[in-house]
Amino acid sequence: MNYYKVTMTNRGKRTTEVLKAKSKISAIRSAKQEFTGFNILKAEETTPDMGAKLADLLAGLKKTFEPKIDIGHKISSIRQIAVMTDAGISIHDSIEEVAKNTENPKLKTIFRTIGNDINAGKGIGDSIEPYKEEFGHVAIAMTNLGEKTGNIAGAYHKLANILESIRDNTKKFKKAIRTPLITLAAMGVAFTILIMVVVPKFKEMFEKFDSALPIPTQILLALEHALNNYGLYIMIGLGGGIFMMMHTYKNSDDFKYKVDKLLVNPKFYLIHKIIFFATMHKYTLVFGELVKSGIPVSEALDTAVGMVDNLYIKKKLLTVNANIARGISLSDAFEQTELFENMLLQMIRAGESSGQLDMMLEKVEGYYDSRFQDLIDNLAAYIEPIMLFFIAGLVLLMALGIFMPMWDLGKAVK
Numbered sequence: 001m002n003y004y005k006v007t008m009t010n011r012g013k014r015t016t017e018v019l020k021a022k023s024k025i026s027a028i029r030s031a032k033q034e035f036t037g038f039n040i041l042k043a044e045e046t047t048p049d050m051g052a053k054l055a056d057l058l059a060g061l062k063k064t065f066e067p068k069i070d071i072g073h074k075i076s077s078i079r080q081i082a083v084m085t086d087a088g089i090s091i092h093d094s095i096e097e098v099a100k101n102t103e104n105p106k107l108k109t110i111f112r113t114i115g116n117d118i119n120a121g122k123g124i125g126d127s128i129e130p131y132k133e134e135f136g137h138v139a140i141a142m143t144n145l146g147e148k149t150g151n152i153a154g155a156y157h158k159l160a161n162i163l164e165s166i167r168d169n170t171k172k173f174k175k176a177i178r179t180p181l182i183t184l185a186a187m188g189v190a191f192t193i194l195i196m197v198v199v200p201k202f203k204e205m206f207e208k209f210d211s212a213l214p215i216p217t218q219i220l221l222a223l224e225h226a227l228n229n230y231g232l233y234i235m236i237g238l239g240g241g242i243f244m245m246m247h248t249y250k251n252s253d254d255f256k257y258k259v260d261k262l263l264v265n266p267k268f269y270l271i272h273k274i275i276f277f278a279t280m281h282k283y284t285l286v287f288g289e290l291v292k293s294g295i296p297v298s299e300a301l302d303t304a305v306g307m308v309d310n311l312y313i314k315k316k317l318l319t320v321n322a323n324i325a326r327g328i329s330l331s332d333a334f335e336q337t338e339l340f341e342n343m344l345l346q347m348i349r350a351g352e353s354s355g356q357l358d359m360m361l362e363k364v365e366g367y368y369d370s371r372f373q374d375l376i377d378n379l380a381a382y383i384e385p386i387m388l389f390f391i392a393g394l395v396l397l398m399a400l401g402i403f404m405p406m407w408d409l410g411k412a413v414k
Contacts (some may be wrong), residue, residue, distance in 0.1 A: 005046040008038040015110040018046060069134055071167045073104040078139075078372075079160045086153035092118045110134060123147055136156045137306030138162060138286050145295055148254070155293065162289055166282060169372065173274070176379040180387060191394050192227065197225040202402060215398035253311065270382050274375055279310050280339065281368035283317065288361035298324060313339065330357070340364075 002089025004027035007016050017035070021027035027043045077098050084094040092115055099111035108129055117127035125144040132140055139159055146155030173199075199220045213221070226234065248255045264272045288308050290300035301321045308314040316337040324335035331349040334340045344364050375382070 004043045006043045007034060007041040009041060010035075010038045014041075042060060069104055069107050071163060071170075072134065073102060075105055075160050075163045077102055077107060078156050078163070082153045082156035082160060085156070091124055091152055095124075106134075124152070137303050138290075140301070141295065141303040142293070145290075145293055149294070158289055158293060162286060163221075169278065169281070169369075169376075172376050173278070176376050180383045182382070182386060184390065187391055187394060191398070193219060194398060195224050196227055198402070199214065200228075202405065214400065214404040216397055217402070217405050219397065220401035237271050257311045257315070260310045264310060264312055269386070270366060270375075270379075273309060274372070276313070277368055277372040277375060279308055279313050281365060281372050282307050284361060284365040284368055288358060288365050291361060292358040297330065 002021065002023075004019050004021055004024060005016055006019055006027055007014065008031065009015075015038075017031065019027050019030050019034075024043050024045070028040055031038070031040055031043070080098050080101075081091070081094045083297050084097065085091055089097075095111050095115045095118065099108050099115060102111065114124070114127045114131075118124060125140070125147045128135065128143050129140060141164075142155045142159040143152075146152035149155070202217070248254070250260060262268070263275050266272055283304050287300050287304035290303055291297060295303070298321055301317075301324070304315045305314060305321075308317060311398055316339055319337060320330070322335040323336060324330060328336075329349075330352055331345050334348060335345050344367065347360045347363055348357070351357040
């Protein structure tokens with residue numbers, strides 16, 4: 001999001017307003033909607049003042065701590081709408097019933113608003129459009145598809161299946177990573193307690209002797225001094241630094257692009273594979289389901305790429321639609337992204353030539369899913385060497401830092 005200084009006139013008086021928008025055209029469109037009756041002269045990109053920066057920071061802070069809608073609640077609500085509309089109940093009554101029964105207060109408000117919009121004459125696609133961030137691109141696409149075909153029930157059943165697949169993979173990954181994280185956290189806490197409690201005792205002992213301490217002991221003493229004297233400031237600094245990085249990551253495309261590119265770099269052991277296969281599985285799953293549902297390939301590509309969180313991969317996939325518009329085949333456009341293996345490209349080519357693209361995309365999605373599942377199922381075995389190295393390093397530092405001075409205790413006494 002950028003800032004634009006929009007110059008307008010109304011009854012001969014000129015005025016300027018600073019608006020936040022994605023592009024110059026969006027800024028002009030927003031100005032026309034917000035300032036009815038004004039003539040828009042020009043819009044120029046500008047630098048925000050301190051007040052605007054502070055407002056953005058506070059908005060980011062509020063958004064960070066604002067609870068998100070649980071995906072389980074969304075799946076349950078979408079499934080209920082599908083079942084009720086399939087039984088012949090009108091879409092308005094179905095949404096009203098879901099709004100009445102859902103436990104999530106945010107979701108309840110959203111469905112009530114959608115129900116009121118439908119009652120006022122809006123279509124369900126137009127009514128759900130303002131909540132793209134809450135429901136996601138695929139929900140908007142499937143809603144529009146159901147509205148066009150008159151089969152909301154079928155579209156929402158498929159939507160619920162897609163969201164369930166994404167939720168199950170996310171849940172499985174979190175479960176696999178939980179034990180290693182708890183182990184590392186416990187080791188970190190134990191190491192910190194040892195430094196703050198045990199090390200000072202040895203410090204008092206060796207201060208009585210005029211002897212140089214070994215390097216591992218000096219490291220432990222330096223850590224003890226920092227934690228005991230500046231521990232609170234260190235925690236505040238780390239917390240503030242993490243928050244600023246998260247805020248910058250969410251609000252700066254340049255910073256997000258660099259971080260996302262770094263995360264999928266092969267030098268990042270295991271992490272790059274998990275992110276890559278999870279992202280490609282989600283992309284091919286949504287794309288394949290949309291094509292199978294009858295949505296045009298170009299529209300399906302736009303919707304599927306909206307599900308991609310990694311900006312580096314997303315920018316590569318955004319070129320696919322542009323290349324197709326130039327007359328390039330889907331398989332060749334995928335090949336130019338350098339994200340797909342040759343075997344998968346051959347499968348997509350075969351699907352294009354035989355008219356069975358949806359079937360081949362299902363096999364491609366299955367390949368990425370199997371690779372991702374294999375990583376998750378064997379995550380403990382992959383992480384074990386890293387954990388052993390980390391734990392061994394902490395134990396070695398503690399052992400050398402404490403016992404090396406004791407070995408030299410005789411020299412210190414002399």
